[in-house]
Amino acid sequence: MQKKKWTFATTAIVAGLIALSAIATLVIRIPIPATTGYFNIGDVFVVLAGLWLGPLAGALVGGLGPTIADAIGFPIFIPATLITKGMEGFLVGLIASRAKDSSLTLRTIAAFAGGLTIVVGYFMFEAYIYPAMGKSMPAFAVTDIGAAIVEVFPNTIQGVIGAVGGLALWKALSGYNPKK
Amino acid sequence: MNKHTDIKKAMPWWLKFLLLLIFGLPGISGWPTGLFVLHLQKTDLFTPEIAFICVWGTYACCVWMVVLLSAGINKLLTYLGAAFTLALTVSILGALMRGFFPIIAAGMSKEAISFKLIRIFINIIVFLPYSVLFINSFSAKRLIDNVAQLGGRYRTVGLHLALAFRVFQHTGEVVFNLFEIWTEEYPEKILPRNKNELGVRWYSPVKILVWVWGSIHAWIFACIIHTFEPIPAMVEEIERINRAQNSER
Numbered sequence: 001m002q003k004k005k006w007t008f009a010t011t012a013i014v015a016g017l018i019a020l021s022a023i024a025t026l027v028i029r030i031p032i033p034a035t036t037g038y039f040n041i042g043d044v045f046v047v048l049a050g051l052w053l054g055p056l057a058g059a060l061v062g063g064l065g066p067t068i069a070d071a072i073g074f075p076i077f078i079p080a081t082l083i084t085k086g087m088e089g090f091l092v093g094l095i096a097s098r099a100k101d102s103s104l105t106l107r108t109i110a111a112f113a114g115g116l117t118i119v120v121g122y123f124m125f126e127a128y129i130y131p132a133m134g135k136s137m138p139a140f141a142v143t144d145i146g147a148a149i150v151e152v153f154p155n156t157i158q159g160v161i162g163a164v165g166g167l168a169l170w171k172a173l174s175g176y177n178p179k180k
Numbered sequence: 181m182n183k184h185t186d187i188k189k190a191m192p193w194w195l196k197f198l199l200l201l202i203f204g205l206p207g208i209s210g211w212p213t214g215l216f217v218l219h220l221q222k223t224d225l226f227t228p229e230i231a232f233i234c235v236w237g238t239y240a241c242c243v244w245m246v247v248l249l250s251a252g253i254n255k256l257l258t259y260l261g262a263a264f265t266l267a268l269t270v271s272i273l274g275a276l277m278r279g280f281f282p283i284i285a286a287g288m289s290k291e292a293i294s295f296k297l298i299r300i301f302i303n304i305i306v307f308l309p310y311s312v313l314f315i316n317s318f319s320a321k322r323l324i325d326n327v328a329q330l331g332g333r334y335r336t337v338g339l340h341l342a343l344a345f346r347v348f349q350h351t352g353e354v355v356f357n358l359f360e361i362w363t364e365e366y367p368e369k370i371l372p373r374n375k376n377e378l379g380v381r382w383y384s385p386v387k388i389l390v391w392v393w394g395s396i397h398a399w400i401f402a403c404i405i406h407t408f409e410p411i412p413a414m415v416e417e418i419e420r421i422n423r424a425q426n427s428e429r
Contacts, residue, residue: 009415015344016407019351031274033293034286072307073300075208150286
């Protein structure tokens with residue numbers, strides 16, 4: 001596992017990916033009334049960040065980009081998104097950083113593990129954490145276990161699109177060096 | 181109406197940050213707008229839905245007024261154009277998907293779902309212009325100049341944050357510019373190419389999917405290319421500032 005040095009170029013790319021993940025999350029949104037959540041394609045950039053720049057960058061892009069998008073229209077999901085998508089980016093980066101050279105097998109596993117993280121993460125938040133929080137803070141009482149089950153299917157599609165799109169973008173962009 | 185205060189130069193940055201944060205609080209926390217909605221409901225003159233629309237409509241007007249005064253009419257119209265398009269897209273997609281996949285509504289009444297979509301619509305048209313105003317209220321150049329005066333590790337960390345902020349600001353501009361350019365020069369990316377054929381051939385709706393995929397694909401790549409294009413120059417400039425300050429000390 002090779003450790004990459006964090007440079008100004010890394011910061012610039014991470015900031016660009018945070019902004020792009022926020023925009024991608026904003027542009028295509030399909031609301032799911034049962035949970036007050038929504039389907040989006042922002043995970044493409046979260047997976048890309050993890051594959052390309054490692055766990056820290058993945059966690060930053062996953063934690064900040066989609067969370068900014070949630071603030072516009074779906075603020076109640078900010079805590080769930082911050083933790084779930086941050087974990088998604090971190091996990092993708094952690095697994096992918098063990099891949100040798102341009103090997104695709106481990107990166108594919110990493111990307112789909114990221115997809116699985118959002119399915120499990122949102123389910124936990126919607127089925128257990130939000131209903132528990134809703135007892136003391138009524139604003140969070142927007143979901144229950146039934147609604148969480150409904151959202152498993154759209155979240156699975158979202159995870160698969162994020163994994164496939166992230167891998168495709170990684171193949172296209174991994175040779176990019178902002179210092180050239 | 182094109183005369184406006186340059187908010188980047190107005191008041192100290194910390195005061196501006198604080199004021200903008202307080203001003204945006206209702207968008208994130210729902211406070212104190214939620215209290216006003218409850219108060220209106222108690223008067224028995226308004227249903228919960230109308231009370232919500234009245235309070236949030238008033239807040240939206242306040243946000244737009246601040247954007248108008250600090251960014252000018254052209255920027256306000258650009259932001260509103262993007263916000264309304266986004267809000268309409270979300271609402272229409274939500275309504276369509278509810279029809280195709282009733283399970284996502286999980287037994288909720290049509291009225292309850294419609295009200296949820298209205299809430300989302302209002303939240304987007306309020307919070308999108310506010311977010312863009314927030315980001316564009318601070319000068320990245322001035323931030324970099326100030327951070328460059330700091331010493332040691334603080335300067336390096338500060339330069340990283342200033343660079344991130346600059347890239348973020350640039351990406352926001354890219355998206356709005358792309359939106360304007362495509363609306364005027366490439367309307368086929370916004371309007372379905374086969375819109376005249378929809379009722380003619382039975383398979384025409386399938387072509388909508390091809391158009392949707394082509395447009396998403398083009399948008400994503402255009403955004404990536406225009407976001408990353410100036411990054412080498414930005415990085416070079418920050419590295420030069422960092423090197424210059426290091427050699428001076």
